[in-house]
Amino acid sequence: MTGRRGPKPPLVAEKRTKAAPAKRKSTKPTRRKKAAPKRRGLLGTIIWPFKWLLILFWRIFWRGAVVVTLLIAVGVFFYAATLPQIDELVDGRTRGSVTLQDAYGDTFAWRGDQFGGMISADAVSENLHDAVVATEDKRFYWHFGVDFYATAAAMVRNFRNGGNPLSGAGGSSITQQTAKLLCFGRPFDPDTWEDEAAYEADCRRTTLWRKVQEAVYAFAMEARYTKSEILTIYLNRAYLGAGSRGFEAASQRYFGVSAAQVNVPQAAMLAGLLKAPSSFAPTRNLQVSQDRGATVIRLMQENGYLSEAEAANAQANPATLSEAARARAGGYFADWVMDSGPNFFTDGTTEDVIIATTLDPRIQTAAEEALTFIFEERVREGSEAQAAIVVMSADGAVRAMVGGRDLTVSGAFNRATQALRQTGSAFKPFVYGTALDLGMSPFDILLDAPTCWTTPGSGEWCPRNYTNDFQGEVTMVEALQRSLNIPAVALSELVGRENVRTVAENFGIVSDLAQGPALALGASESTLVEMTGAYAGILNGGSAVKPYGLVELRLIGDAEPLLTATGGIRERVIQEDAARQLTWMMYQVVEGGSGRRAAIDGWEIAGKTGTTQGARDAWFIGFSGDYVAGVWMGYDNNTPLTGVTGSGLPADIWHETMVRVLGGLTPTSLPMQVPAQAQTPLAQPGEGGDGLGFTPQEADNIINDLLRELQNNGG
Incomplete structure (x- = not known):
């Protein structure tokens, strides 16, 4: 059974509202509003055509x-x-190096690139x-x-x-x-x-x-x-000048200390060399190097490495060279020693070599100072004349060598060892030495008068004395004392020209000697070191010497030497008595003859002057009881010297050298033998009499005795 629960709803759907139809869009395109042109500016206008190039470049x-x-x-x-x-990589050498030490074991020169060790x-x-x-x-x-x-x-x-x-x-x-x-x-x-x-x-x-x-x-x-x-x-x-590779070598070279020990001024000088090592090397120009070091000190301060006070102190005390580096000694000598050793251990060495030498830095300095003094004080400004000096001991050990007026060079022409020059009257002692060795006496008479000699192919030769006058009869000692030419030639012909040549060659004159009678007057050429070595043979009593500078050569780190001295005293050339008498005759040359300007107060000095024809060469070679010294002066192009003879500027240079060498030493007597007739000293030429310390009658008796002796001996 059902009941009614109220009225029934109508059987119809809810009313739907119908939407209005959408408007149809127009198919006609809409016209857009035209944009205003963009402003490019002047630069943009210029670049715009090349925009694509810029893009391509990018x-x-x-x-x-x-x-x-x-x-x-x-x-x-x-x-x-x-x-x-x-x-x-630390050692950049492609060759070895040579360190040269003087007679006291101190380094004085370097050759090749020096490497002081890493x-x-x-x-x-x-x-x-x-x-x-x-x-x-x-x-x-x-x-x-x-x-x-x-x-x-x-x-x-x-x-x-x-x-x-x-x-x-x-x-x-x-x-x-x-x-x-x-x-x-x-x-x-x-x-x-x-x-x-x-x-x-x-x-x-x-x-x-x-x-x-x-x-x-x-x-x-x-x-x-x-x-x-x-x-x-x-x-x-890094190369730092003077053959130094690396800062250790340079520090040792310039300052004599390790690179681990250099102070601020020394460090600044070394660092300053990096810009121009050869130009700024302190051995070349210390002032320039110091100026560059001052710039480095300023940079060190600017970069905070030095305080203002430290920089000021360093600027006020610039670095200086060590004594060995400061001494300009040894350039010519070092070159000569390098040439005297085997090339594979000197210039061509691939090893590090030490060469001990005979150089005495004190004597070297004396020779350099003497040469500088004479050219500054007594030679006209602008003169291009040159000079050379050699000092050696009686055994041929060379103690000093100056090969020219420029004392700072290395590898230059050495006039002491390379210049072959005519010796002039400096050759005459070998003539008189030959005569004495053959038994003649310093008081044998020679004739100084106009004389001519004829040689095959050369015609007649008539020498003259430098003074163009003649002395007549003179003794041998007086002829040597006055450096007379005619008696020297006559004596050479008397004792035998070949004998004179043999004596000279045995004393060490290895250059070609003249064949004619002009041999006696020094027409032959020789070097200064040869001539000085020959005179050393006279000083040591008549034995030849070979001049030498190299004492020992060894590799760094080796105790045993690879090479030892090959020079020194050799065979006897003339008898000792003859050498001692010749020394006495040469002593008279300095005491009262042509070599007076070489005399040194308190010392016995023997020597001989030499001037060549045309005055192209001037020599003085002499010795004390300890040292032999030779001086040559001339022009490299053989231009004649003006107003210079061996008794002049060369004797002055010799004197100035030996005054410095002998200064402070105890005088040593010459090893000379005074002839019996000369117990009274010879008078100086021009003092009257016959030049000897005898009365005219005594002199005549001596002369007559000597003439008779010569006749009896076939002279």
Whole structure:
């Protein structure tokens, strides 16, 4: 049963509202409003046509940069992989070196590239480390091999100064400089380079490609080594003038101390050499080197390595050379010693060699000072005349040698050993020595009168005395004392020209000797060292000597020498009595004859002057009881000297030399034998009588006795 529950809802759906139909869109395109043109500006207007070129350039540039970066990376990897251990790089020598020591064992000269031994950047003096970094690469510890800022700044300066950005200051970092020192890993090849100088010049050559190669090699070094190792290579291979390779060698060369001990001024001077080693070398011009050192000190202060007070103190006390480096001694002597040894241990050595020599630095200084004094005080300004000096002991040990007026040169023409010059009357002692050895007496009579000699092929020869007068009958001693020419030639012919030649050759005159009678007047040529050595034979009693300077040659580190002295006293040439009498005759030359200007108060001096025909050469060679010294003076081109004879400026140079040499020494007597007839000293020429210390009657008796003796002996 159902009930009604109220009215039933209508059976119809809810009324739906019908949406209005949408408007149909128009198919006609809508016209857009035209945009206002964009303002480009003047620059944009100019660049706009080339926009596509800029885009193209950019695309090429960044792709090229990627390629270059990859190539650099490959180059860095290649170089880094081929770089050896640091120990193989610190010594840059391709040849050995020679260190020359004087008679006291002190070093006075070097030859070849000197290498003082490896010193690391950690062991070097802090002063030197700071000076090098402040001067050469103040951002060394901050870059990766190339200081781009410094390089760009240097290129700008170069462009402003000369127009070529790659020419001039390069702004290279220490790493880049080390790369050049290593020549980018290329060793010296004699088939590629003419010599080592050409090799080094090629390694330093600057081109755009070389700068790129340098940068790549620098990056590789930074990748392979630490900063300390790179600096160590640099400190050991840099050239610092005067043949010094590396700071240890240079420090020893200039200051006589290790690079680990140099003070601020010394460190500054060494670091300053890196800019121009040869020009700034203190042995060449100390003032220039000190000025450069002052600049380095200022840079050290600016970079915080020195306080203002420390810099001021260093500026006020610049570095000076050691005594050995300061002494300009030994240039000519060192060259001569090098030539006297075997080439494979001297100029051509591949080992490090030490040569002990006979050089006495005190005597060397005396000779140099004497030469300088005479040319400054007694030679006209502008004169191109030259002079040479040799001082030696009686055994031929050369104690000093000056080969010319320029005392600072090395490898120059040595007038003491290389100049062959006519000897003039300096040859006459060998004539008189021959006569004495054959039994003649200093009081034998010779005739000084006009005389001519005829030689085959040369015709008649009539020599004259320098004074153009004749003395008549004179004794041998007086003829030598006055340096008379006619008696010397007559005596040479009397005793035998070949005998005279033999005596001279045996005393060490190895140059070709004249064949004619002019032999007696020194027409032959010889060197100063030969002539001085021959006079040493007279001093030592008549035995020949071979002048020598090399005492011992050994390799560094070896105790046993490879070579010892080959000079010294040799065989006897004339009898000792003859040599002693000849010494007495030569003593008379200085006491009262042509050599008076060589006399030294308190000392017995013997010697002989020499002047060649036309005064092209002037000599004085003499000796005390200890030393023999020879002096030559002339022009290199054989121009005649004006107003100069052996008794003049050469005797003055000799005197000034030996005053300094003998100063402070106890006088030593000459080893001379006074003839019995000369117990009374000879009078000086021009003092009256016959020149001897006898009455005229006594002199006549002596002369007559001598003439009879000569007749009896077939003379």
